[in-house]
Amino acid sequence: MRNLNLTSWSKVTTTGIWKDAKSVFHFNENENTSSNLKQAYTNLNLSYPKFFKMDGLCKIGILASELLFTDAVKEKYGDDEIALILSNSQSSLQSDADHVKQYAEGTASPAVFVYTLPNITIGEISIRHKLLGESNFYIFESFRSNQLLEQAALLMSTTPTKACLVGWLEYFGNTVEAVFFLLEKEGTNPATSQLLDKIKDTIY
Amino acid sequence: MKVYLGASGAINPFGNSVSGIFDAMKSGETGVAKFPNAFDLGKQEFLGIIDEKLLPKGEVSKIYRMLEGSIQQTLEGLQDTSILKSDRTRLIVCSTKGDIEELEKGNPSGANLSLLGEHIQRKLQMKNEPLVVSSACISGLLGIINGARMIQQNLADHVLVVGADLVTKFTLSGFISFYATATGVSKPYDADRDGINLGEAAASTVLSKDSSIFKKVEAEYLGGASANDANHISGPSRTGEGLYRSVKNAFADACLSAENVDYISAHGTATSFNDEMESIAFDRHGMSRIPLNSFKGYFGHTLGAAGLIETVIGIESLQKNTLLKSYGFEKQGTSKNINVLSANKEGSFNTMLKTASGFGGSNAAGIFKKA
Numbered sequence: 001m002r003n004l005n006l007t008s009w010s011k012v013t014t015t016g017i018w019k020d021a022k023s024v025f026h027f028n029e030n031e032n033t034s035s036n037l038k039q040a041y042t043n044l045n046l047s048y049p050k051f052f053k054m055d056g057l058c059k060i061g062i063l064a065s066e067l068l069f070t071d072a073v074k075e076k077y078g079d080d081e082i083a084l085i086l087s088n089s090q091s092s093l094q095s096d097a098d099h100v101k102q103y104a105e106g107t108a109s110p111a112v113f114v115y116t117l118p119n120i121t122i123g124e125i126s127i128r129h130k131l132l133g134e135s136n137f138y139i140f141e142s143f144r145s146n147q148l149l150e151q152a153a154l155l156m157s158t159t160p161t162k163a164c165l166v167g168w169l170e171y172f173g174n175t176v177e178a179v180f181f182l183l184e185k186e187g188t189n190p191a192t193s194q195l196l197d198k199i200k201d202t203i204y
Numbered sequence: 205m206k207v208y209l210g211a212s213g214a215i216n217p218f219g220n221s222v223s224g225i226f227d228a229m230k231s232g233e234t235g236v237a238k239f240p241n242a243f244d245l246g247k248q249e250f251l252g253i254i255d256e257k258l259l260p261k262g263e264v265s266k267i268y269r270m271l272e273g274s275i276q277q278t279l280e281g282l283q284d285t286s287i288l289k290s291d292r293t294r295l296i297v298c299s300t301k302g303d304i305e306e307l308e309k310g311n312p313s314g315a316n317l318s319l320l321g322e323h324i325q326r327k328l329q330m331k332n333e334p335l336v337v338s339s340a341c342i343s344g345l346l347g348i349i350n351g352a353r354m355i356q357q358n359l360a361d362h363v364l365v366v367g368a369d370l371v372t373k374f375t376l377s378g379f380i381s382f383y384a385t386a387t388g389v390s391k392p393y394d395a396d397r398d399g400i401n402l403g404e405a406a407a408s409t410v411l412s413k414d415s416s417i418f419k420k421v422e423a424e425y426l427g428g429a430s431a432n433d434a435n436h437i438s439g440p441s442r443t444g445e446g447l448y449r450s451v452k453n454a455f456a457d458a459c460l461s462a463e464n465v466d467y468i469s470a471h472g473t474a475t476s477f478n479d480e481m482e483s484i485a486f487d488r489h490g491m492s493r494i495p496l497n498s499f500k501g502y503f504g505h506t507l508g509a510a511g512l513i514e515t516v517i518g519i520e521s522l523q524k525n526t527l528l529k530s531y532g533f534e535k536q537g538t539s540k541n542i543n544v545l546s547a548n549k550e551g552s553f554n555t556m557l558k559t560a561s562g563f564g565g566s567n568a569a570g571i572f573k574k575a
Binding site for chain 1: 245276300307315317318325335356357373374378379380381382429433434435436443449457
């Protein structure tokens with residue numbers, strides 16, 4: 001199996017957004033998550049109105065991937081050479097609960113229901129960055145850097161994949177967390193399980 | 205390295221064995237039935253619901269009874285079930301919503317998808333942590349592709365792939381809100397198709413580098429791929445780009461081309477857009493003459509289990525030298541010509557292309573050869 005390099009990472013939490021350990025945006029602790037995410041959207045100059053239709057899980061996925069898929073990265077690879085492997089433990093729990101509430105009241109709506117699948121985040125990121133490569137969404141009991149690295153290496157060895165975004169993201173109740181890692185063949189920073197765990201666990 | 209597939213099990217409204225299900229389908233029955241006020245949603249729906257009498261007793265939730273019923277068949281298909289306990293054996297579990305009814309009951313932790321994996325791992329005393337795949341309606345096929353790649357790259361010697369999804373108020377109310385459900389038994393690819401039937405199923409199969417672990421090898425896995433449309437989260441691409449690329453990359457992986465395919469077991473949900481998209485993708489590959497069917501009119505769209513149960517029934521079809529008519533199809537209803545089977549067809553068929561597409565722009569294709 002191939003050794004991969006961690007070339008960049010990003011993080012969205014309840015307190016702010018980081019890229020490669022540098023603060024990108026601090027959330028206002030007096031504001032709720034939803035308005036903080038909106039502020040982050042403005043601050044990052046996204047100009048992508050679809051963002052406002054998305055559920056929270058997709059919003060943090062879009063923000064975290066935006067920092068990694070720079071033009072320089074996207075120009076390096078063909079549209080089927082970047083793979084996406086995302087994971088979490090609670091699937092689309094927030095939208096699931098919203099949908100349950102709606103259908104219990106007899107008002108189920110496609111706008112909520114469509115987000116009751118975790119891989120919709122992969123769809124939204126793929127649309128945003130025109131990625132047509134391999135992808136998969138895994139549910140783990142808790143963060144499994146070893147599994148993410150193994151699956152990324154597997155795609156690099158068996159498919160056209162040359163770069164892979166692997167990540168963990170949760171959005172429900174008070175939990176807001178996205179930690180995304182860009183793995184590439186070229187680089188000088190070997191992606192190890194310990195390194196990914198450390199980035200996930202460090203409070204910046 | 206060769207990857208063999210065998211010891212398949214399945215449960216759906218027709219029964220609890222792959223051959224039993226195939227025989228019922230061959231006789232022209234449908235397992236989809238009318239429910240006048242389905243899940244108290246105030247609407248008549250046509251659904252593929254599994255009767256409890258087909259399921260083993262014991263487990264508290266229906267999805268666990270379904271999984272147990274399917275896995276029981278898989279155990280019977282292995283020469284020696286101790287291979288499951290080997291540290292070289294992996295477990296892949298495929299589902300979109302698992303036991304989602306627990307969420308409605310106020311028990312979100314009971315609805316957590318990782319429970320399905322832990323449950324099976326514990327029951328079968330498997331060593332490795334399960335990999336739970338939740339990639340909408342391609343989950344089952346993606347699970348097979350994922351498992352086969354793990355064997356090819358020597359991460360595992362054997363992989364047990366299981367999949368299951370239920371018909372629930374959760375999913376049905378959502379599809380109704382999309383106006384996506386059919387007014388009768390669904391009619392994939394037909395001019396008068398008007399939507400899907402939801403169905404429930406569990407299926408299981410074993411992939412292995414070693415053909416001797418099976419009482420009977422059913423097929424060889426030749427290659428597979430997935431691709432995203434990057435177009436829309438709930439509507440398929442107008443050009444079928446993601447499906448086109450999945451098939452293209454699966455052919456490259458298998459070192460095969462369209463002329464090597466004897467049969468396409470397609471996705472065919474019977475929504476207007478999906479079936480049209482598939483016809484465009486297959487036409488772009490010059491596959492318009494290859495016999496094709498969808499199983500959705502027989503037992504509904506089984507979501508995360510679909511790619512898995514349809515693969516094992518498709519392989520049974522190769523084994524029995526009989527391609528099944530695409531239930532509900534009468535007249536061509538896609539802009540591009542595809543060879544939808546309007547009657548059962550006997551002959552010698554060796555190689556199957558299996559495809560699946562789903563929400564999130566997801567698409568997958570796998571190629572299998574009869575053993």
